[in-house]
Amino acid sequence: MNPSPSGATALARLYGEPLFELPPDLYIPPEALAVFLEAFEGPLDLLLYLIRKQHFNILDIPMAQVTRQYLSYVEQVRAHNFELAGDYLLMAALLIEIKSRLLLPPQRSSPEAEAQDPRAELVRRLLEYEQIKQAAQKIDQLPQLGRDFWLAQATAPVVGPPALPSISPSELAQAWSRLLQRAHLVQHHRIDGPRLSVRAFMSQMLRQLQRRRFAEFGELLQPEHGLAALIVSFIALLELAREGLIELTQASAYAPIYVRLGPATGLEAPDNSAHTP
Incomplete structure (x- = not known):
């Protein structure tokens, strides 16, 4: 991680230059961005970031494209910090498994039953994570004591006769x-x-x-x-x-x-x- 002159930590690199703040509406192609995984809360956070930044339909995820981008991001830090990339590699294996199941003929328990989408469980986890993340952001935006406001405190001097020491x-x-x-x-x-x-x-x-x-x-x-x-x-x-x-x-x-x-x-x-x- 490259610190800025003010002490901030770089979130990524854009064409070799450190990036300390992500653009809110700018799409950055994967080949031009090297993401430091410390900027994400976990593999679901990184996967949700890729889907939302490219405006994919979360109910119809293009597994091949998302998996390639996900692996390219994880590969950049695996050689330097394998322990950090462990959870991300587990998610990568799940993405590859889902893609492989999509290539196979659908399996039905009965001729009338609808084939189950292999992506359904992943979509459910992503939607739940996104709801929790949005709720946490709303809570963080609420005024907090010591950060957004302070309690007014005033003390008045107590004037009175001096107390004589007690006799033991x-x-x-x-x-x-x-x-x-x-x-x-x-x-x-x-x-x-x-x-x-x-x-x-x-x-x-x-x-x-x-x-x-x-x-x-x-x-x-x-x-x-x-x-x-x-x-x-x-x-x-x-x-x-x-x-x-x-x-x-x-x-x-x-x-x-x-x-x-x-x-x-x-x-x-x-x-x-x-x-x-």
Whole structure:
């Protein structure tokens, strides 16, 4: 196959010159045209091309003339690509067989029966192939997405408040572990005192948050009051978060954790920018 300067592949040769586009209405004699079989979809496509180009009646195919032209086209590529010409040679053998049967006296199963035309099966296959090919061409002419038209797409920028990163349980556990270390450092001795109430610590935390917008996680738990108070205050913090009375926020990954009132309280914390994380 000879490529054109633009990269297209030659379909045939006309008097030795490469032909990159078949003329729609020009009849080219077989001796002047060397067809590359890659331009056809198969032997039926080549046979139908020969019949339609020369305006033969497909119901009365001149087998001798069509067979000669068919063989001349196949012979040009058989020496160079025998595997490609295999299916075409099988069709050539069928054409020769049909021509031979036409030369023999017709055989009838009974004196009243009509002799069967040897070309009937080939004509049926050609007509079916032509119908399928025309249907495929009509489908190909339909507008196709990505070839004939494109879907209009537009995206609008989403403007909204920046979403704060969520706090994972592991980060909360690490913050709690650091507070435990601080509590052990400041603990010098243990004094048994009254029992600590989780509800009391919950109420105390809510009162502290009503006076400010945010409170730092460690500042709200107050580890300097001892290990027992720290544990009870942490349980109170988790209970408030579970009931939706407080929210835990973080400005960015690995940043300090802050606590603020949740929507379930129905209270609005004062807008104190000095406590904003």
